[in-house]
Amino acid sequence: MINLVIEDQAGQRVPVEIPEGINLSLMEVLKASEYDILATCGGMALCATCHVQVLEGPEQYFHPTDNELDLLDTLPDAGTDSRLACQIRITEDMDGMVFRLKG
Template sequence: MVKTVRLEPIAQESAVETNGNLLSVLLHRDLSVLKECGGRGMCATCHIYVNRGMESLTPISRREQRTLAIITSCHANSRLACQARVMGNGVVVELPPGMYVNSVQDIEPLIGRRADQDLLHPLTGAVLVEKGKLITRSMLRQIENSKDLNLNDYFQHST
């Protein structure tokens, strides 16, 4: 049976099959969600806030709890869209403001510009570059030297 999910702040509604995950709703709407871990609940790139209808979603698993614990922008209403399955109507979700950085190469073309939105670390959700701040080559080197931004190694060693 089809359920309806509302996306904020874009005020759009989307249909999802019962037991379908919220990630499918976001991808269906062409929203910028990286799903860096392939939907395994191990990264922050599909982190969302459930504004209403938490009771209409499947319970949080231990893996999801562990991942949410390291996300710096986590709130009591946080979920990972890849793990939250829709069981009933009335779910209203909101994406955290900002853009998750998939790799340092994502930032290179932006050097010399001001960030249009916060640039976020894909595993922790930490702000790498604040909205309105100038993206500089030295900032890029600092991000490159961040030992925990090597996503390929992280996902190859995590199961």
């Protein structure tokens, strides 16, 4: 199992267990886990309503793609640790990561 911690908009941290080998994005996992995340474009990296902060985890997850950066630049509360959950694929090396919901 892959264990993540999700901090909601109220600051409450909840562990989420995800089966290994699942071919989903973080956004899909969050929606399936009934988190309050809009993701209005359905994961196409067009709306930035799945904005998350990477609080803890491997360095590579702190680096958005150029397309993500273009969208994140439109958000007033985006920081250097911001990502779009739709662009983060779930992998085994994410075990133990902590994300904060922003979108």
